[in-house]
Amino acid sequence: xxxxxxxxxxxxLFGACKTNSKKTLPIxxxxxxxxxxxxGQQVTDTDYQTIPAFKFLNQYGNSAxxxxxxxxxxxxxxFFTSCPSICPIMQxxxxxxxxxxxxxxxxxxxxxxxxxxxxxxxxxxxxxDKLGISGNSWWLLLGDRDSVYNLAAKSYLVAxxxxxxxxxxxxxxxxxxxxxxxxxxxxxxxxxxxxxxxxLIDDIKTLQAEPAPAAQ
Amino acid sequence: xxxVLIVSCQSDESIEFKRYYSAGSLVYQxxxxxxxxxxGEGLSALIxxxxxxxxxKDNLKSLACNIKYGLKGKIVVAGRSFEGTMPAANDLTPxxxxxxxxxxxxxxGNKQGTITADQVNDDLxxxxx
Numbered sequence: 001x002x003x004x005x006x007x008x009x010x011x012x013l014f015g016a017c018k019t020n021s022k023k024t025l026p027i028x029x030x031x032x033x034x035x036x037x038x039x040g041q042q043v044t045d046t047d048y049q050t051i052p053a054f055k056f057l058n059q060y061g062n063s064a065x066x067x068x069x070x071x072x073x074x075x076x077x078x079f080f081t082s083c084p085s086i087c088p089i090m091q092x093x094x095x096x097x098x099x100x101x102x103x104x105x106x107x108x109x110x111x112x113x114x115x116x117x118x119x120x121x122x123x124x125x126x127x128x129d130k131l132g133i134s135g136n137s138w139w140l141l142l143g144d145r146d147s148v149y150n151l152a153a154k155s156y157l158v159a160x161x162x163x164x165x166x167x168x169x170x171x172x173x174x175x176x177x178x179x180x181x182x183x184x185x186x187x188x189x190x191x192x193x194x195x196x197x198x199x200l201i202d203d204i205k206t207l208q209a210e211p212a213p214a215a216q
Numbered sequence: 217x218x219x220v221l222i223v224s225c226q227s228d229e230s231i232e233f234k235r236y237y238s239a240g241s242l243v244y245q246x247x248x249x250x251x252x253x254x255x256g257e258g259l260s261a262l263i264x265x266x267x268x269x270x271x272x273k274d275n276l277k278s279l280a281c282n283i284k285y286g287l288k289g290k291i292v293v294a295g296r297s298f299e300g301t302m303p304a305a306n307d308l309t310p311x312x313x314x315x316x317x318x319x320x321x322x323x324x325g326n327k328q329g330t331i332t333a334d335q336v337n338d339d340l341x342x343x344x345x
Contacts, residue, residue: 084303088251130261
């Protein structure tokens, strides 16, 4: 009887796993209902908040931005190379994400520096080399301060600020933000918490399995 | 009687060690682990590991100064060179530093025994950084 219960439990567990893998991720941000005319008929649709266009430099000194991220799933975070507090643990956890997906063509990691004065292209390249990342699956992006801070707060929903009272001179939240192929925020994970980062890795796989949207 | 004394002495020492070590594990978690990692593994070529037992042994007496006042410049750990800045942990008391060093120097493969607050005070009086 005990064995049978065990077996039933096991089956239930597997069942639970199966439904789990078919879950859909929420869509974050503001949404508005829009009425469009499609083929002469009025259709009401939902417009989701998306990440606006931006164009910065990556660690190779090449132009890199939203255009390169079209049709890609990516994870964004905010950091600075001289960060003494939460960045090392974030980068250690992000390396797990990198190693899992670095050979996936439609996936990228985007780390925006919030210290553009210090983190020039050579500084970012040196940091990337020391972190052990190469190729184009993880970009460290350098943009002007206001654009980056605006993107963080309004689009990626991550708080960053200059703050001379904290170690390193910048305050920032350690979120990893998951963006889908339609530029929508689909998840936000504490990059200092390995469990949440493992959830992120699972959720990326869920997103990859999501069917492509119908052409509009 | 002698045996009892020896046994009780040993256990006193081991109680002191355990007290330092377990308190040190908390200090480590709060002040060191973000960078040096839960297993003392460091981070790629950015942050040195604490698993180089020879480095820890040879530099045991400078660890207190390095923790309290930070460390800058090039160092070689585990055959690899590291260049960067370790921030100062000025807010740590000598006893906390002793606990952290006892934890570090008896974890990650290291085995250096108890580093007491007295030793740390002594080391701190000779800091050059």
